Amino acid sequence: MSTTTINNQLRIHSIESFGTHDGPGIRLVIFVQGCEFRCLYCQNPDTFDLKGGKLMDLDEIVKRAVNMKPYFKKEGGVTISGGEPLLQRKVLSELFKKLHAENIHTCLDSNGRLLNDEVKSLLNETDLILLDIKHINNEWHKKLTGLDNISTLKLADYRESTQKPMWLRYVLVPGWSDQEEFLHELGQHFKDYKTIEKIEIQPYHKLGVHKWEKLGLKYELESTLPPSKEEIEKAKKIFSQYFKEVKVN
Ligand code: SF4
Secondary structure, rough: OOOOOOOOOOEEEEEEEEEEOOOOOEEEEEEOOOOOOOOOOOHHHOOOOOOEEEEEEHHHHHHOOOOOOHHHHOOOOOEEEEHHHHHHHHHHHHHHHHHHHHHOEEEEEEEEOOHHHHHHHHHHOOOEEEEEOOOOOHHHHEEEEEOOOOHHHHHHHHHHOOOOOOEEEEEOOOOOOOOOOHHHHHHHHHOOOOOOOEEEOOOOOOHHHHHHHHHOOOOOOOOOOOOOOOHHHHHHHHHHHHOOOOOEE
């Protein structure tokens, strides 16, 4: 697949300074453009189009990150989220190298859609990956995202082989991804991975619905409600049997 990046430019959707939800500490979070998944609950459907957004020079991003260094302190740094960052893997490898040259921590929030040598190079420059597991069951994964989960699971395996840290993220959607048997299956699948430091549960919400409407896209989860406190607690309890830390975002 071709990428839309040109030389030293990243195609971005938006930037959040002082982010505290996407990786450790205070972070500069860059949301990139382009995604091949079609998660029914996506809160950023305006990132789908790989040709949308705007181009930003890597040096400009590095400059912003360097200016924020006093706020990063020991833990913080730069997170690339999306959209799906792996679609711009080559230019992101360059960016992460530049950030490392400035001693800045790098984090990638990805759905793991792709694993090839370029992705492996990027992962080797990535201090922490936040890997989104949309569903452990492939049929449900396809229903929820339009695509399979095979490469996501392979990417997790690869990350484990490199012994570099990983957090899992799981969007809990009532009736779609909260089935007890599959929460256990996910736990069983990952319980022996030594690089997984924690799993984050992200309760489903409807904040992005208006964007779907604006884009003229049909929002299929119209009648789905966010999980109740009890439902979130139940999922947390199940994951706690398999992971050393479970956090609700
Ligand atoms: S992977 Fe992320 S950006 Fe892509 S469709 Fe799913 S939620 Fe949206």
